[in-house]
Amino acid sequence: MPAAVRGGPRKPARPRAEAPASPNKARPAQQQPAGKLHAARGGVGVSPSLALGVAGGALALALVVTLATGHRAERLGQAMVHGVDGEFANLGFKLKAVHVTGASATAQADILKASGLYQDQPTLGMDLVDLKSRVEGVGWVKSAKVVRLLPDTVMIAVEERPALAVWQHSGRLKVIDAEGRIIREADAARFPHLPLVVGQGADQAAGNILPAVNARPRLRDRLEALVRVDDRRWDLRLKDGSLIQLPAIDEESALIQLDQLDQRQRILDLGFARIDLRDPEMVAIRPRDSVLPGQPVANGA
Numbered sequence: 001m002p003a004a005v006r007g008g009p010r011k012p013a014r015p016r017a018e019a020p021a022s023p024n025k026a027r028p029a030q031q032q033p034a035g036k037l038h039a040a041r042g043g044v045g046v047s048p049s050l051a052l053g054v055a056g057g058a059l060a061l062a063l064v065v066t067l068a069t070g071h072r073a074e075r076l077g078q079a080m081v082h083g084v085d086g087e088f089a090n091l092g093f094k095l096k097a098v099h100v101t102g103a104s105a106t107a108q109a110d111i112l113k114a115s116g117l118y119q120d121q122p123t124l125g126m127d128l129v130d131l132k133s134r135v136e137g138v139g140w141v142k143s144a145k146v147v148r149l150l151p152d153t154v155m156i157a158v159e160e161r162p163a164l165a166v167w168q169h170s171g172r173l174k175v176i177d178a179e180g181r182i183i184r185e186a187d188a189a190r191f192p193h194l195p196l197v198v199g200q201g202a203d204q205a206a207g208n209i210l211p212a213v214n215a216r217p218r219l220r221d222r223l224e225a226l227v228r229v230d231d232r233r234w235d236l237r238l239k240d241g242s243l244i245q246l247p248a249i250d251e252e253s254a255l256i257q258l259d260q261l262d263q264r265q266r267i268l269d270l271g272f273a274r275i276d277l278r279d280p281e282m283v284a285i286r287p288r289d290s291v292l293p294g295q296p297v298a299n300g301a
Helices: 048-067 073-090 103-113 129-134 202-214 252-266
Strands: 097-101 141-149 153-160 163-169 172-177 196-198 225-230 233-238 243-247 275-276 284-286
Touching: 097 103, 103 129, 103 153, 129 141, 129 153, 163 202, 163 233, 196 202, 202 225, 202 233, 202 252
Parallel strands: 097 153, 163 196, 196 225, 243 275
Antiparallel strands: 141 153, 163 172, 225 233, 233 243, 275 284
């Protein structure tokens, strides 16, 4: 008699389906997905979000340490920027050429010196606003534009202040422009061709009188200096020692009177001690104390 089986007759066993492989089970090295991040050791997979979180935590910790040790937060940012600049410089983003336009040869040297640019300087990290400010700080420069041409060139376009005269005041000589601004970088000894203006206020007033004088070559070529008197009017001193006194107002009319006198009597060739043009109704001429034999003397208009 067959033995009794609890629960009735035994049914044939079905084949068991294999359980899916656990996602945590290590795969052979050659089957790991290429895009997966891995820890440095142990072969444990790290999700991108977890990796970013860890990196962010490390950066925050570094910032806390920086602040706790007495350093300012911007130093950390600067270090990061310098590091990026250095990497790009290694790829060719470094200064090789600087082109200056709109400036004379004399001014170019001063502009380049003030710019502070140097060979192989990283170009991506340049502060162009600060560079423009340094260039415009040069006395020769009225305004400037700075353009960075990647990967290795900087363009500096300037509007130059032309030198107008040499100003003598308190025993010092300074080169000035038409606005009376001193061009600090200019050495007055290197500009002997510029007219000399003397006295307090001569720097500010020179831009008004010099165009009228320069328009008269016979007067201009004989001129030694323009002397400002009481910061009101001009005395013109000629190379032969003659003196021309101009009025405080309407200098152009006085110079026209001088032109007419010179056309009639060639007074600028003959010489005189003084011509007083301060009174528009009368021109007073004082002859020299000593006159060469046979030399005519102009003693009136």
